[in-house]
Every structure is written in C-alpha cells, then in structure tokens.
Amino acid sequence: MSSATAAGRPSTALRSEASAARRRRVGKLVSYGVLAAIAIIYVFPFVIAVVTSFKTDPDATQNPLSLAPSPATTGAFRQLYQDQDFLLWLKNSAIVTLSVTFLRVFLDSLAGYALARLRFRGRGAAFATIVAVMAVPGVVLLIPKFLMIRQLGMYDTYYGMIIPLLVDAAGVFIMKNFFESIPISVEESARIDGASIFRIYWSIVLPMARPALVTIFILSFQGSWNELAHFIISAQSSGLNTLTKGVAQLASGQLGVGNRYPLKLAASVLMTIPVAVLFFVFQRRIMNVSSGAVKE
Amino acid sequence: MAAITFDHVSKTYGDGFRAVADLDLEVHDGEFVVFVGPSGCGKTTALRMIAGLEEISEGEIRIGERVVNNLPPRDRDVAMVFQNYALYPHMTVAENIGFALRMRKVPKAEARKRIEDTARIIGLADHLDRKPRQLSGGQRQRVAMGRAIVREPRVFLMDEPLSNLDAKLRVQMRAEISRIQRRLRVTTVYVTHDQVEAMTMGDRVAVLRRGVLQQFDAPQRLYERPANLFVASFIGSPAMNVLEATIERNGDGLVGRIGADTLRLPDARPALAGYAGRKIALGIRPEGLDEAAAGSGGRLRGVVRAVEALGPEQLAHVELEAAPVLAEDVLEGLVDLEEARDLAELRTERDGSPRALVVARLDASSAVRPEQTVELSVDLGRLHFFDLETGASIGE
Numbered sequence: 001m002s003s004a005t006a007a008g009r010p011s012t013a014l015r016s017e018a019s020a021a022r023r024r025r026v027g028k029l030v031s032y033g034v035l036a037a038i039a040i041i042y043v044f045p046f047v048i049a050v051v052t053s054f055k056t057d058p059d060a061t062q063n064p065l066s067l068a069p070s071p072a073t074t075g076a077f078r079q080l081y082q083d084q085d086f087l088l089w090l091k092n093s094a095i096v097t098l099s100v101t102f103l104r105v106f107l108d109s110l111a112g113y114a115l116a117r118l119r120f121r122g123r124g125a126a127f128a129t130i131v132a133v134m135a136v137p138g139v140v141l142l143i144p145k146f147l148m149i150r151q152l153g154m155y156d157t158y159y160g161m162i163i164p165l166l167v168d169a170a171g172v173f174i175m176k177n178f179f180e181s182i183p184i185s186v187e188e189s190a191r192i193d194g195a196s197i198f199r200i201y202w203s204i205v206l207p208m209a210r211p212a213l214v215t216i217f218i219l220s221f222q223g224s225w226n227e228l229a230h231f232i233i234s235a236q237s238s239g240l241n242t243l244t245k246g247v248a249q250l251a252s253g254q255l256g257v258g259n260r261y262p263l264k265l266a267a268s269v270l271m272t273i274p275v276a277v278l279f280f281v282f283q284r285r286i287m288n289v290s291s292g293a294v295k296e
Numbered sequence: 297m298a299a300i301t302f303d304h305v306s307k308t309y310g311d312g313f314r315a316v317a318d319l320d321l322e323v324h325d326g327e328f329v330v331f332v333g334p335s336g337c338g339k340t341t342a343l344r345m346i347a348g349l350e351e352i353s354e355g356e357i358r359i360g361e362r363v364v365n366n367l368p369p370r371d372r373d374v375a376m377v378f379q380n381y382a383l384y385p386h387m388t389v390a391e392n393i394g395f396a397l398r399m400r401k402v403p404k405a406e407a408r409k410r411i412e413d414t415a416r417i418i419g420l421a422d423h424l425d426r427k428p429r430q431l432s433g434g435q436r437q438r439v440a441m442g443r444a445i446v447r448e449p450r451v452f453l454m455d456e457p458l459s460n461l462d463a464k465l466r467v468q469m470r471a472e473i474s475r476i477q478r479r480l481r482v483t484t485v486y487v488t489h490d491q492v493e494a495m496t497m498g499d500r501v502a503v504l505r506r507g508v509l510q511q512f513d514a515p516q517r518l519y520e521r522p523a524n525l526f527v528a529s530f531i532g533s534p535a536m537n538v539l540e541a542t543i544e545r546n547g548d549g550l551v552g553r554i555g556a557d558t559l560r561l562p563d564a565r566p567a568l569a570g571y572a573g574r575k576i577a578l579g580i581r582p583e584g585l586d587e588a589a590a591g592s593g594g595r596l597r598g599v600v601r602a603v604e605a606l607g608p609e610q611l612a613h614v615e616l617e618a619a620p621v622l623a624e625d626v627l628e629g630l631v632d633l634e635e636a637r638d639l640a641e642l643r644t645e646r647d648g649s650p651r652a653l654v655v656a657r658l659d660a661s662s663a664v665r666p667e668q669t670v671e672l673s674v675d676l677g678r679l680h681f682f683d684l685e686t687g688a689s690i691g692e
Contacts, residue, residue, distance in 0.1 A: 185382035188349050193443070194370040194399035207386040 046272075053077070053266035060261040076262035077270075086267065088239070089246035093225060095158065096242060100165045100224040105216050107167045109209065112175025113201050117187070127176070133169040139229065146233040160234040161242075165224055171216045178212035179205060214282050222275050243271045298360035298450040298483055299325045300346060305355035307341050307507075315341040317507040319355070323500075326481040328474070330498035332488055333530070334628060338507035339487045343453050346485060347376050359451060370399075372451075375444035379456040381436045383428040383443075389415070390424040393442045414446040417476060434465045438472075445476065452477070452484040458493065470497060491531055495519070503527050505628065525577055525621070525687040528680055529629025534582050534611060536680065537654035538626050540619040541578040543571040552578055555618035555649070559594035562676050567691045571683075576690065577621040579680030582611065585656035587664065588671035596672045600664050601653065612656045612664050614672060620652035625687040 047067065052060050053076050055069040063070070080086045114120075115127050145164055146155075154160030182205060190200045206213070228244040235241075241249075247267045250260070300323040307316040316338040323329045331339035344350040345357060348369035357364050364372050375396070384392050390411050397407040415421040418438040428436055437457060444452055457473070458466045474497050477484050488494055494501045495515040503510040503518065503526075511523040522528035528536045541552035543561070550561040550568055561568060568576075588595050598616040656672055664670055681690040 183380060183382065185378045185380055186384065188347075188369075189376065189378060189382040189443075190384070190395070191349070192347060192369045192372075192374065192376050193396035193447075195395075199399070204384055208384075210386075 049265045050269055052261050053269050055262050057260060057262060061259060064261070076266035079263055080266050080270070084250070084267075085238070085241065085246065086270075089241050089243045092240055093243040096161050096165075096231075097221060097224045099158075099162045101217060101220040103162075103166050104168065104171060104220045104224075105213055108171030108216055109175045109206060109213060110201070111167065111172045112177075113179050113205060115172065115176045116179035117184075118197070130169045130172050134173065142229055142233050145230070149234050154234070156235045156237055156240065158240070161231055161240065164234070165227070165230060168220070168223075171220065174216060175209070175212055178209050182208055218279060218282055221278055225271075225275055243267070247271060299323060299358075300451060300483060300485065301356075301358040302342070303356040303358065305342070305345065305357055306353050307338070307345060307350060308353045315507050316345070319507075319509055321502060321509060321512050323483055323485060326483055328477050328484045328486065328497060328499045330486045330488060330494040330501045331504060332491055332494035332501055333504035333510075334489060336506070337504040339489075339502075339504050340455055341507075342504070343376075343455055343485055343487045346372075346451065347374055347453050348372050373449050374451040374453055375447045375449040376453040376455065377437075377440045377444050377457045379459055381428070381440045381460075383436060383439055385428050388425050388427055389420060389431070389439050389442075392428070392439055393446050396443065396447045410446050414442045417445060417479075418442045433461055434469060437461060437469060441473065441476065445480065450483065452482050454484065454486040456488055457486075459488070459490070466493075473497065492533065495531070503530060505530075521689070522579075522680065523689055525579075525623060525625035525682045526629045528579050528682065528689075529626045532581060534655045534657075535629070536579045536581050537585070537652075538577050538579050538621040538682075539616070539652050539654070540575055540621055540684070542575050543568060543573065545572050552576075554578065554596065555616060555652075557594075557596050557616075557618070559596075559674055559676065559679075562679070565681065565690070568681060571681075571690065575684055577623070577626075577682040577684050577687075579682065580654070580674060581678060581680075582655045582657040584675040584678040585614075585654065585672045586675075587658060587662055588673040594674040594676050596654075596674060598654070598670060598672065600666050600668045600670055602666055603664060605660070607660065609660055610658045610662055610664070612658050612662070612670070614654050614656055614670060616652045616654055617649055618652045619650040621684070623684070623687060 048065060051067055051069060052064070054072045054074065055063075056071065056073055056075065059066075059070055111130075115123060115130075149155050149160040149164065152160075154163065186204060186208070187200050190204045195203065226244060227242075228248060231240075231242050231245050247264065250264045250267055302319045302321050305316060305319045306314065308314045319338075319342060331342055333339050341350055345352050346359070346364075348364065348367060352365050359372060359374070384395060387395065393414055394407050394411045397410060402410070411424070412421065415424055418441055420435060420438055420442065423431065423435065428439065431439065437460075440457065444454075454473070458469050461469060470493060473486075486493075486497060495518075498515055500513060501515050501518055502512040505526050511518060511527045513521075513523075518527060518531050522531060522536075525538065529538065539554050541554045541559075544551050544553060546560070549563060550565075550572065552559045552561050585596070596614075596616055596618070598614040600612050601615050602613040604611040604613075654672075658664065682688065683690055
C-alpha cells in the first residue's frame, strides 16, 4: 500500500507538471496570436499604401484592398516626378526640416542646461511657463501665430516657416531632466580644470547627453517633416509648398480627375521613407554614454 | 606649491544649517593633511570651499599669500579628485588627462609629453586610448589622479577618492597616493571618514565634528593624546574603552574606582587631584589591557563574552562590573555601529549593577575562552582621563 502511494505521487506530480507546461504553451500561443493580429491591423494600411502606389488607376479603384498589383507599374512615381512639383516640395521640406531639427536640438539643449544648472532669478517661473505651454493644444495657437508672423513681416518666407518651430516645450523639458541626471561632479571637475560654462555645456555635458539629443532629433525631424497646419498659416505661395502641403493638395482631390489613389499613395510612401530611415539609423545610437563617468 | 590657510572660516547654508564653524588652521607648504570625521562633520564642505565649489559665509581662505574667497575655481590653481571619479566618459584616458591642459591652451607637443609622463607615473601608459568604461575601478581612480597630477597645481584636493574601491585595492591605492604625493611634494588636503586612511596617510590630521575642529595634530599624537572624548573614541580601531571612574585620595596618591575594582593612578597627573571625589571618564586602549600575570599592578576583573582570533593577535570582549560612558561624544565617535550597539545594550544593568564591555588586545597564544572569568592587567602609564561634563582631556 505504502509502495503504491509512493509510486503514485511522482506520477501525479509529473502529470500536473505536464499539464502546467501545456497551459503555458497555449497561453503563449494565444498572446502571440493577439500580438500578431494587432501588428497586422497597424501595418496593413501601410502595406496597402505601398502596394497601391504600384497599381494602375483602374486596378486601384476596382481592387482597392488587393495585395497583388495587376499589372505592377511605377507609373504613379513617374507622374509624380513629371507632372507635379514633387522635387520642389521635397527641397522645401528638407530645408525647413533640417533647419528646424538642428537648431531645435541646439536651442532645446541650451535652454534645458540653463534651467537644470544655472541659478538665476525667475528660473522656476520660466520652467513653470514652459510646462504650462505643453498643456496648450497647438491648434489654439494657430491664429495668434499667424498674426505674429504677419506682423513681423515673415509671412510667406522660409523664416516664418522655420523660426516659430525652433524651440519646443517638450524638448526643453526632456533636456532639462536629462541634464539633471548627469552627476554634478563631472561638471565641477571641468570647472576646476578651467572650462567656462559654455565649454562645459559644449564639450562635456552635450556629448554625455547623446541619448536625449537623439530623442529630440528624431522627434523634431518627424514633427517638422510631417507638419502641416503651421505651413498652411505661414506661407501661401506654391513655391514654398512642402511635401505635406503638396500631398494634402493631391489628397484633397484638386487634380479633379478620378481618385488617382496610386499617385497620392506614391507621394505618401516617398514621404515616409526619410523618417523611417532616420529612425532605424538612430535607434541603434540610443545608448548610455555616461557609463564609466562616475562610480555608480 | 603653497600653504593653505583657513582664517576663522564658516559656512552657513540658506536654511541656517552651519556646516563649518570658525575653522582656523594652516596646511603647510607641501604637507599632506587629512580632514576626517563622521558623515556631516563638514570635512567635504571645507574641501569644496578651498576648491571654490562652495561659497564662504565668513572668514578668509588663503592659498599661498592670495585670498581666494571670490576667485572662481579655475583661477585657484588647485586640482581635485572626486569620490566618484567624475571622468569624462566620452573622452579617452589621454583626453581626460589632457583636458585641463587644453583649457589652458598648452601647446600640443608639450601637452602630449606631459600626458605621457603622467600616464607613466600612474601606471596607465598602455591605456591612453581607452575610454573610462573600458577600465577597472582602480584604473579609473588612477585616471582621476592623473588628471590632477598633469596640471602641476599648487594644491591637490581629494574627496574620499578611495571609498568606492574594494578593501584590497584601497590599501594598494593608499600607498600609491602617498608615494605620488611624496614624490611631487604638492600641498594636499585629503578628506575621508576612514580613520585608518587618515592615520596612515596624513602628515597631520584634522578631526572634525558637527563643523567644529576637534583636534589638528600628527596621527600618533591624536592616538596618544586625544584632546577630548570624541577624538579618543573616533581614532583607533578597536575604539578606546571608556569607563566611568570615581577619583579618590589614597594616602599621598590618587586611585580610580571602577565598579568593584580600584586602580592606582599615576602621580604624573597633578590635574587629576582637582577631581578627587568626582566621577570622570577613564579611557584605556585595547592594547593597554592584558591577561594579568601574578604580581602585576592594576587589575580589572570580568567575564569574557567573545574572542576574535585575528591571526597575530586576539581581541577579547570582556564584560566588567563597571559603568560604560555613553556620552554622545563617545557614541558619535564610534565608527563601528556594532560597537555602539554593544555599548548601548549594556546600559541595562544586571543584578542591579551596571556592566561595561571592554575590548582587550591579547597575544595570539592567549588561552582565554568565552564565559571564562579573567583578570586584566591595566597599563597605568597609558590611561586617558576626560572630564565627564565637557568631554575634554584632563591635562597632565
């Protein structure tokens, strides 16, 4: 009796272990299934956009959700290049986006450093104002911005498109918080070594803030590349059209001939490429560069 | 090189906290001085005031003949080694060491030579192209030293530079820093909370407590002639045993009654006569106690509670029928929290009489065992006497 019980116990334990493993496997399969479904829901519209950009107009109208262009053609891309001002839009977007991105990274970090490290009267109030600005929806500021741009004589110029985007509250906030996480002793050491405040910012702190800078860089690039509302209120001449404005005009049907989905989606796909490339390149660069600075 | 003078220097923060109070001392040219004390004693604040990283509330600091109160750090010609290394992580070892030279626009060829010379001194000549994250803790600390050395400053300031290293490396680096300082003869102020570091490295040691300088003396004098109960308890490991004793006249001389035991006190302490009939704090270093041999002088009887064999010697923890001195000065001076806890636990009396736990440093061959009753001989020439109210040493 006792031997039977002894033999029975391990086999019961093994059975319950096997069923637990089975439950874990099924659970894993279900979660992967849900994840895959969500991924498809998110990716599918982009896949449709890419596929449709290689379709003909009739094919796109008849089979809008088909994943196989019939026939496959680069006609939409050729039309975009030959019939539209695509290169002009691209040039304008590049000028505005690169100017805004580089200057914003510089100015956000400069303001963030000042708020993090310099002691000056009104520092708290300045920071509180910046945080408050973050709470205001951008659309509320469109009309005041338009009025100011007009008043300052910057309407319909690159200045009007670029300058109002140069500093953003979120960027300053991110940089301030990051600078505060850098050990103060590193800066004190540089002060004793003879560095000025700007030198400490430029040669010591900024290189250590690379992960935050990359974040601001990506956000700024993406934000200004995809910006539309601000460009609508700051310029009207077609010579200053950016990609977003150009594509918006295509999408709103000003061409007046059918739906022309392939043309519109070809423009969208081309517009997406720089941001995607940028993200993949810089994603690998996000790393902890302060490792080794101080003993943690 | 230059002397450093603290002329009645105080530091009071905005919230009214006084971190340093009326500090008045001079570090001689080329001297190695250690500021030591428990956390919050003001030692790091004093060091940072020399560097220019903290403003001075009152008094004057001079480096050489120059008053530096209002000089920015870069104009003080001092170099500082920080507790957490504070290296520039994106720069190589060579760039880290050479940063100060670059700031001072030293010509490239000369800077290169000085960096290489420094790297040889700190033993990192083969690591010049490495980044800090590729170095061990000890190597990073040496880079921090190198950054200070390459400047050839008038003053080295070191803020607990070894506290992040493991015990073995700390001993090694201690010797290294002393060697480098002796070689360069740069006036050095070194901050630590580790009294062993203070005793082994400093030409002189300044003991601070709650922002006030307690004693500034050579290490051996601090050990042998502590100015007060705090210094007596802080310096020395294991700490000095401090017991309550009642001074009484006995014929021509004086005796000290410690619980049930009586010690004849040395005649060379005339100031003690003024304490006749009063209680004082009596200090005995662990090496001042030994197993009593037949016919030896003063004795204390007690029960061994624990024995720690350390190889060349043994530490016997002996419970005496005597009252321990549990003044704040003593408890605050104890570096070892265990020691403080042991003392506090003994405050509870047994059988109506107080008990004190003392530590005796015995020979390795001693056969004492826990729970054994022993008689300890007391080296009467090495007793220390303190006023119980003020904590000050009772002079000779």
